[in-house]
Amino acid sequence: MADMMVRVPISEQDPKVRATNFEEVCLGYTEEEAVAEASRCLNCKKPMCVGGCPVSINIPAFIEQVKERNFERAYEIISESSALPAVCGRVCPQESQCEGKCIRGIKGEAVAIGKLERFVADWARENGIKPKNTSTPNGHKVAVIGSGPSGLTAAGDLAKAGYDVTVFEALHEMGGVLVYGIPEFRLPKDKVVKAEVENVKALGVKFEKNVIIGRSITIDELIEQEGFEAVFIGSGAGLPMFMHIPGEQANGVFSANEYLTRNNLMKAFKEGYDTPIARGKKVVVVGGGNVAMDAARTALRLGAEVHVVYRRSEAELPARAEEVHHAKEEGVIFDLLQNPVEILVNEEGSVRGCKVIKMELGEPDASGRRRPVEIPGSEYEIECDTVIMSLGTSPNPLISSTTAGLETNKKGCLIATEDGATTKTGVYAGGDAVTGAATVILAMGAGKTAAAAIDEYFKNK
Amino acid sequence: MYSILKKEKLSDKIFLMVVKAPRVAAGCLPGQFIIVKIDEEGERIPLTICDYDRNEGTVTIVFQTVGASTERMALLGEGDAFADFVGPLGQPSELCVEENLEETKQKNIVFIAGGVGTAPVYPQVKWLKEHGVKTTVIIGARTKDILFYEDEMREVATELYLATDDGSYGFHGNGCQQLQALWDEGKRFDHCVAIGPMIMMKFVCLLTKELGIPTVVSMNPIMVDGTGMCGACRLVVGDEVKFACVDGPEFDGHLVDFDQAMARAKQYKTEEGRALLKQQEGDTHHGGCGNCGGDE
Ligand SMILES: Cc1cc2nc3c(=O)[nH]c(=O)nc-3n(C[C@H](O)[C@H](O)[C@H](O)COP(=O)(O)OP(=O)(O)OC[C@H]3O[C@@H](n4cnc5c(N)ncnc54)[C@H](O)[C@@H]3O)c2cc1C
Ligand SMILES: Cc1cc2nc3c(=O)[nH]c(=O)nc-3n(C[C@H](O)[C@H](O)[C@H](O)COP(=O)(O)OP(=O)(O)OC[C@H]3O[C@@H](n4cnc5c(N)ncnc54)[C@H](O)[C@@H]3O)c2cc1C
Ligand code: SF4
Numbered sequence: 001m002a003d004m005m006v007r008v009p010i011s012e013q014d015p016k017v018r019a020t021n022f023e024e025v026c027l028g029y030t031e032e033e034a035v036a037e038a039s040r041c042l043n044c045k046k047p048m049c050v051g052g053c054p055v056s057i058n059i060p061a062f063i064e065q066v067k068e069r070n071f072e073r074a075y076e077i078i079s080e081s082s083a084l085p086a087v088c089g090r091v092c093p094q095e096s097q098c099e100g101k102c103i104r105g106i107k108g109e110a111v112a113i114g115k116l117e118r119f120v121a122d123w124a125r126e127n128g129i130k131p132k133n134t135s136t137p138n139g140h141k142v143a144v145i146g147s148g149p150s151g152l153t154a155a156g157d158l159a160k161a162g163y164d165v166t167v168f169e170a171l172h173e174m175g176g177v178l179v180y181g182i183p184e185f186r187l188p189k190d191k192v193v194k195a196e197v198e199n200v201k202a203l204g205v206k207f208e209k210n211v212i213i214g215r216s217i218t219i220d221e222l223i224e225q226e227g228f229e230a231v232f233i234g235s236g237a238g239l240p241m242f243m244h245i246p247g248e249q250a251n252g253v254f255s256a257n258e259y260l261t262r263n264n265l266m267k268a269f270k271e272g273y274d275t276p277i278a279r280g281k282k283v284v285v286v287g288g289g290n291v292a293m294d295a296a297r298t299a300l301r302l303g304a305e306v307h308v309v310y311r312r313s314e315a316e317l318p319a320r321a322e323e324v325h326h327a328k329e330e331g332v333i334f335d336l337l338q339n340p341v342e343i344l345v346n347e348e349g350s351v352r353g354c355k356v357i358k359m360e361l362g363e364p365d366a367s368g369r370r371r372p373v374e375i376p377g378s379e380y381e382i383e384c385d386t387v388i389m390s391l392g393t394s395p396n397p398l399i400s401s402t403t404a405g406l407e408t409n410k411k412g413c414l415i416a417t418e419d420g421a422t423t424k425t426g427v428y429a430g431g432d433a434v435t436g437a438a439t440v441i442l443a444m445g446a447g448k449t450a451a452a453a454i455d456e457y458f459k460n461k
Numbered sequence: 462m463y464s465i466l467k468k469e470k471l472s473d474k475i476f477l478m479v480v481k482a483p484r485v486a487a488g489c490l491p492g493q494f495i496i497v498k499i500d501e502e503g504e505r506i507p508l509t510i511c512d513y514d515r516n517e518g519t520v521t522i523v524f525q526t527v528g529a530s531t532e533r534m535a536l537l538g539e540g541d542a543f544a545d546f547v548g549p550l551g552q553p554s555e556l557c558v559e560e561n562l563e564e565t566k567q568k569n570i571v572f573i574a575g576g577v578g579t580a581p582v583y584p585q586v587k588w589l590k591e592h593g594v595k596t597t598v599i600i601g602a603r604t605k606d607i608l609f610y611e612d613e614m615r616e617v618a619t620e621l622y623l624a625t626d627d628g629s630y631g632f633h634g635n636g637c638q639q640l641q642a643l644w645d646e647g648k649r650f651d652h653c654v655a656i657g658p659m660i661m662m663k664f665v666c667l668l669t670k671e672l673g674i675p676t677v678v679s680m681n682p683i684m685v686d687g688t689g690m691c692g693a694c695r696l697v698v699g700d701e702v703k704f705a706c707v708d709g710p711e712f713d714g715h716l717v718d719f720d721q722a723m724a725r726a727k728q729y730k731t732e733e734g735r736a737l738l739k740q741q742e743g744d745t746h747h748g749g750c751g752n753c754g755g756d757e
C-alpha cells in the first residue's frame with residue numbers, strides 16, 4: 001500500500017533538458033497515477049478545499065469520479081463551475097487556494113487537486129468531449145471585450161443562458177494573458193489554450209479579433225449602432241510599469257510584457273517566425289512574481305544566464321511556489337534583497353550592466369510583508385546585456401477614457417460592484433480590469449458572477 | 462482576412478495598397494495608423510493610414526521596403542490578403558478634429574514631408590482642404606525618381622513646393638532648406654507638421670525652434686502590440702516617458718528626445734535592412750536617421 005501521506009509523484013521533463021526547450025515542463029498524471037492520487041482524497045463531509053477555490057468547484061465529487069474512473073462524469077462536474085479547467089489545473093496558485101485548505105495537508109501533503117483537474121480536462125480534450133449548450137437563443141446581443149479568462153468565462157456562461165454573444169479582441173489571437181503572457185512551457189498554446197477557446201466557440205460564441213474597443217469602435221457605438229444591449233469588459237491590466245531610474249530607455253531594457261509577447265504571441269523562439277527577440281547573454285530580471293519567473297525562464301531557454309533581482313527575501317516572493325522551484329532547478333540565479341538603482345549604458349546606447357543596492361527587511365508594511373530598506377553604501381554592479389522589468393501592470397485607460405460615464409479609481413481600475421456592475425448602466429466588468437493584476441481563476445470567477453448579473457439585468461429590464 | 466484590392470508601385474521601393482478593412486475605415490482619422498500582419502509567421506508592422514474610403518470600407522497604406530517584413534509585403538498583390546489588419550491606432554492629428562476647426566482655420570500651416578512621410582501628410586492636407594483650411598506643403602526627396610504623390614498633393618494643398626537633395630526636380634536642397642528659403646522670402650508660418658525620417662524631423666525641429674514655429678512630428682519607434690501593452694514604443698518627450706502607440710504617434714517636436722529615439726530605433730534593425738538603406742540612400746546616407754540604424 002502506498003504511503004497515503006504523500007502525493008503520487010508527477011513526471012516532469014528533466015531540468016537540464018527542459019532548460020533548452022519550450023515543451024511543457026510538467027507531463028501530467030497517467031490514468032493509473034490519477035486514480036491512485038484520487039484515492040488519497042477523504043471525500044470530506046465539510047470539504048475545506050472547496051472554500052479555497054474561487055469558483056467553488058465541487059472538488060470531492062469530481063475526485064470521487066476520478067477514483068471510480070468515470071472521467072467523463074468528473075469533467076461534467078468541473079464544467080459546472082469552470083470553463084477553463086485545463087488552464088486552471090496548470091496555473092492556479094493551488095498551494096494558497098484549494099490545496100492550501102485540504103485537510104490532508106495538515107499532517108502530510110495536500111491532495112494534488114490541480115493536477116487531477118488538469119488530468120480530467122486533458123482526458124476530456126483527448127477524448128473529444130466538449131461542453132454542450134442546450135439553451136434556446138433569446139435573441140439578446142451581448143458584447144464581451146477581451147478574450148482573457150474573464151471574457152471567455154463570461155461569454156461561455158452568457159451563451160449557455162441563451163444570449164447572442166460576440167467577443168471583441170484587440171490582438172490577433174484569443175486568450176489574453178494565456179496567449180501573450182504565460183509561456184508555452186507552462187501552458188501549451190495550441191494544445192490547451194486554443195482548445196479551450198474552441199470549446200467556448202462550440203457554445204455558439206462569436207469571436208472578432210483585431211478590434212480595439214475605444215479606437216476601432218467605442219462602447220457607446222456598440223450599443224447605439226450594433227444593437228448590443230449589454231457589455232462585459234474583461235480588458236485586463238496590460239499596461240507595464242517601469243522603475244523610472246536612469247538608463248531605463250537604453251536598448252536592452254524591456255518590459256516583461258514586451259519580452260513575453262515577442263516570444264509567446266509572436267513566437268520569436270520558433271524557426272520561421274519573423275518577429276525578432278534579443279537573445280541576451282546575461283539577463284537581469286527585476287521583480288519576483290509569476291511574470292518575473294516566466295520572463296526569467298524564457299530568457300534561460302533562449303540561452304542566457306539569468307539573474308532574478310528581487311528586493312525582499314525568498315519568503316516574500318509573490319510567485320507560485322512551483323514556479324520558483326522549477327526556475328531554480330533549471331538554473332535561474334536568485335539575487336535576493338537587492339534592488340536596481342541605475343541601468344548602466346555603453347556608448348552605443350545599449351545596456352552594459354545594472355547598478356543595484358542591497359536591502360534588509362524592516363517593519364511590516366500595509367501588505368503585511370516586511371518592508372525592504374536600502375543599506376546605504378552597499379551598491380555594486382552586475383554586468384549584463386539585457387534587463388527585463390517585471391514590476392507589475394495596471395489597466396489600460398483606452399476604454400475608460402473613451403466611454404462616457406465609466407469611472408475608474410486612482411489606480412485606473414474600473415469601479416464595479418461585487419457582481420460586476422460598473423458606473424454605466426448595462427455595462428459590466430471583471431478580472432484584472434477591475435482588481436488590477438491578479439489571477440486567472442479570480443478573473444474567471446468575476447466573469448462568471450458578471451454573466452449571472454447580466455442575465456439578471458435582462459430579466460428585470 | 463483583409464483583401465488587397467489595389468496595389469501600385471510608386472517608386473523603386475515604395476508601394477501603395479488599398480486594403481478592405483471596414484472597421485478601420487469606419488472610424489479612422491488622419492494621423493492614426495494601423496498594424497498589419499501578413500500571415501501566421503509574420504510580425505506586426507505599423508503603417509500610417511494614408512487615405513480611407515468610408516463607403517467602400519477601404520484603407521490605403523504606403524510603405525517603403527526596408528527589411529525582411531516590408532520586402533515580404535511587397536511580394537503580395539491584388540487578390541492576396543493580409544491575415545491581420547488592426548486599427549485605427551494612436552491619436553488622430555490635432556489639426557484634423559472637428560472641435561479644433563475654428564482654431565485651425567486661424568493658423569498658417571506648413572507641412573514638411575520627407576521620403577515616405579509624404580504618405581501620412583496627404584490625408585491631413587486632404588482633410589484640411591475638405592474643411593476649408595489653407596495649407597502649404599513641402600515635399601522633400603533625395604531625387605526625382607523617388608518622389609511620389611505629386612499630383613494628388615497638388616490637388617489638396619493650397620501651395621506645394623518640391624525639393625530634391627540632388628536638384629533633379631524642383632528646389633535644389635532638402636525640406637529644411639526649402640522652408641528657410643520661403644521664410645527668407647518673407648513667408649510666415651505659425652504651425653509646422655514634419656513627417657519623415659527621424660533625422661529629418663530632428664533637423665526641421667532645430668530650425669523651427671529657431672524660427673519660433675510650434676512643430677508637430679509623427680514618431681515611428683519600434684512597436685509590437687500598438688495598444689499600450691508592451692512599452693517597446695516608449696519615448697522621452699519633455700521630462701516624461703510616453704508610449705507612442707497610445708499617447709502619439711504625434712508629439713510636440715520641440716520636446717522629443719530624437720537622439721534617444723534614434724538609438725532605440727536601431728534595436729532590431731537587420732543587417733539587410735541597413736545594407737539596403739545604405740545602398741538606396743547613396744551619397745545622402747549619413748546614418749543615424751533611424752531608418753537604417755547607421756553604420757556600425
Ligand atoms: C506572464 C504572466 C504570468 C502569469 N501567471 C499566472 C499564473 O501562473 N497563475 C495565475 O493564476 N495567474 C497568472 N497571471 C495572471 C493572470 O494571467 C491574469 O490575472 C488573468 O489573465 C486576468 O484575466 P483577464 O481576463 O482579466 O485579462 P487578460 O488575460 O489580461 O485579457 C484581457 C484581454 O483583453 C484584451 N483587450 C484589452 N483592451 C482591449 C480593448 N480596448 N479592446 C479589445 N480587447 C482588449 C487584451 O488584448 C487581452 O487579450 C499571470 C500573468 C502574466 C502577465
Ligand atoms: C506609427 C508608425 C507608422 C509608420 N508608418 C509607416 C508608413 O506609413 N510607411 C512606411 O514605409 N513605414 C512606416 N513605418 C515604419 C515601418 O513600420 C517599418 O519600416 C517596418 O516595420 C520595417 O520592418 P522590416 O522588417 O521590413 O525592416 P527591418 O529593418 O528588417 O526591421 C527589423 C525590425 O525592426 C523594426 N523596425 C525597423 N524599422 C522600424 C521603424 N521605422 N519603425 C518601427 N519599427 C521598425 C521592425 O519591427 C522589425 O522587427 C511606421 C512605423 C510606425 C511605428
Ligand atoms: S480552479 Fe484552481 S483553485 Fe479551483 S480547484 Fe481548480 S486548481 Fe483549485
Ligand code: SF4
Nearest residue numbers: 041042044049102103
Ligand atoms: S479537503 Fe482534501 S481530502 Fe478533503 S475533500 Fe478536499 S481534497 Fe479531499
Ligand code: FES
Nearest residue numbers: 687689691692706
Ligand atoms: S507598441 Fe506596445 S506599448 Fe506601444
